Amino acid sequence: MNFFDDLQTYAFLQKAFTTSIMVGIICGVIGSFIILRGMALMGDAISHAVLPGVAISYMLGINYFYGAVFTGILTAFGIGAITQNSRIKSDSSIGLVFSAFFALGIILITRARSATDLTQILFGNVLAVRTSDMWLTLAIGSLVILVVILFYKELLVSSFDETMAAAYGLRTRFIHYAIMFLLTLVTVASLQTVGVILVVSLLITPASTAYLLTNRLSVMVILSAFFGALSAVIGLYFSFLYNMPSGPVIALATTGLFLLAFLFSPKQGVVVRKLKTTNRKKFA
């Protein structure tokens, strides 16, 4: 059985392949902004919180996209409302809101009696990607990339120095919720590939890997997208070859790349830094 031969033969594999590459890219792009803004937990929260939306869509017989986006946005606002209007810190309010939504989602899905769907939503099943899912991913991906290109300046300044951005008149809260909206879209697009539980790995890990390798945001975003796509390909390859679930394998692929950067990054790498200090001591 050869992955690349089969890739040419089977349409389902082609769909899985293109979709997961697209998901890897857009998760990498949006993930860069998520980690720089210190919202890694928020990514985790939104991804879990789309679950009740998916369940409700399923019950109503509509595309899961609508329900997922709805509860995703609701979560972002809920967390914002608690943080701004009480003394609860943001990490606590994130945990508070998303666990509630996640719990609700599990109950709703169980009520809808679709245990298979639950596993699929939780862990993804990239080989079952439908053509419509692929187009949806393409549409979301194009939107995300377009927004990032058009508003790169504003995203940069508001992520780096939000107070300065607000002082010169940028609507920073609007930008925050716009990013939350994109994050929700990206999460929905990733459902089939990695599932809600592991979306966070594609959001955070490739971006963190890129973060260790560069001092420029633009380079970081591109590297992160590249690592996301590469992890998706590696993950899909091994999951196909050894018949393992795609989501976890993709997640571990992102971790593998991160470990390489963590150890060997020219500036930040643990091994490289160690070598430098030993050299310095030698010549001292």
Added chain:
Amino acid sequence: MSDQICVKDISVSYYGTSVLEDVSFTFDSGNLVGILGPNGAGKSTLMKAMLGLIQKDKGTVAVNGKPIKEVRQQIAYVPQRSNIDWNFPITVKDTVLLGTYPKLGLFHRPKKEHKDWAMRCLEQVGMQDFAKQQIGELSGGQQQRVFLARALAQKADYFFLDEPFVGIDVSSEEVIITILKQLRDEGKLVFVVHHDLTKVKHYFDELVLINKNLIDAGPVKEVFQPEKMTKAYQRPFAMMEGLEVPLS
């Protein structure tokens, strides 16, 4: 009439606790104004309230009679160093380039002329040799100079600096105060949140002295007086004698 900023009856509270009460003052352009007061007096809060960055309970801020919203492009703000993520993937030069964003507006990217201008601002603070470094690799004083360069790049008329002299080296402090005085001489209005009392007389023309309420606002020689300082700092004045507060 020259340009001026007029603050009227500003009150701010956090979760029901009053932080600022009825603070009013007016300053003309061409002044270097220190905002002074003990820790927790509401200095930074006052600055943020002036800029409309936090909600006021009441009060107005007028820049030449206009609300702050309409003049944002003429305002440059330098936040406290502790509010910045110094690990952010951005170089020194690109940090200064951010200063050109307000006037660029949406959808326009900085061009060569903007990049050249950013470099010139960087030269003004003597940091041109560090242009390609990541900002976290600099010392505190160097970082503060880069942020001042960013403010200069904004070509603003009004400058707001929150504690620019905290934790920085002597030479950086000199570079910064020299530039602030130049800005004043060019007719700009500069507000500086400050808490080191030793150099107040050498640095500022005018002072705003607060401790939740306004103690006094006006020329340094009128405000920087023992009884007013004691009132603001709520401690015996003798402690401040060594700090060059005039005794008579």
